[in-house]
Amino acid sequence: MRNSKGDTALHIAARAGHFSVVKILVEKSRDVQGGRKETNNILIRIQNKGKNTVLHEALRCPRSDVVKMLTEKDPELWCFVNEAGESPLYLAVKGGLTEIAREVLQSSHTCSRRAKRLDGITRRNYLGRLQ
Template sequence: MDPSLHKAAVQGGVASLRKLVAERPGILSSKTPRGNTALHNAAELGHTYFAQEALGVNDSLLLSKNADGDTPLHLASRAGQLDVVDLLISREGALPAEHPHPLLMSNKAGDTPLHAAVKHGRSAMALKLLDAEPGRSHALNVEKLSPLHIAAREGLADVVAKIVSQPWVHERYDPSDSGTPLHQAILGGHTRKYTSHACLS
């Protein structure tokens, strides 16, 4: 990646981005050695206006993956950047119908953006992602853990309550080799929070 673009992304420099794109229209396709685009960097650091400008130039950046398979939405979700996530979710409709849905995309660990949010204790972010796509809270990653398992282990009671309140949990729950969400709550030392949620057992 051009150092000037990297600096603009890290600092959220919209004017710098516009200048760079005017000089080199394809510059936003460049990546760091870790495979991050400028949108990855801006999303992780919470630079919403930079992200909006970048997506206005190239919407396909929304689907770009780095060396770990993370999309910009993964990084923003992990970092708790609520405004950026709002933007990224809103831009999904600009993509052609045959493209994957960013909320459903998994990285190399099998984590969706929702997994990333709960792994890092981002309750508000997880609730926002659940509002946008509630059907991913049962998806298992490579470790055979769903966002429900991880939320229970991390003590995210509000996230657990929201997930188990969805009627499809009882119909589509896929048992995991790592035990039930109640097992994960016990491992995380959070059983007192969940004793009222019988469906965790």
């Protein structure tokens, strides 16, 4: 079920930083979805009306343990941009989660490689803020 803002229970738990609840919901979603690898991330990738994923919401809290757990389950969450044009990487830097942002920028993940190649505001602002 979703609320009037399009949030699932996972969105709400992630926003509140409830690690144990997020973990249970992610694990139970695997059971409901049959445990198949290609369907494991459906609940994690649901976007609310503002196009925020659970990672966007977790980064607003911010609880690095929730962020790390979600992105270990689905590294592609770093690729989603919300309605305001904010990527999870942007929110990590804005929220002062410099260690997580540094890890993403140094990783070999597709989205982080794309961010590394950008000439404009993204790479310079991210790396400048991390100094």
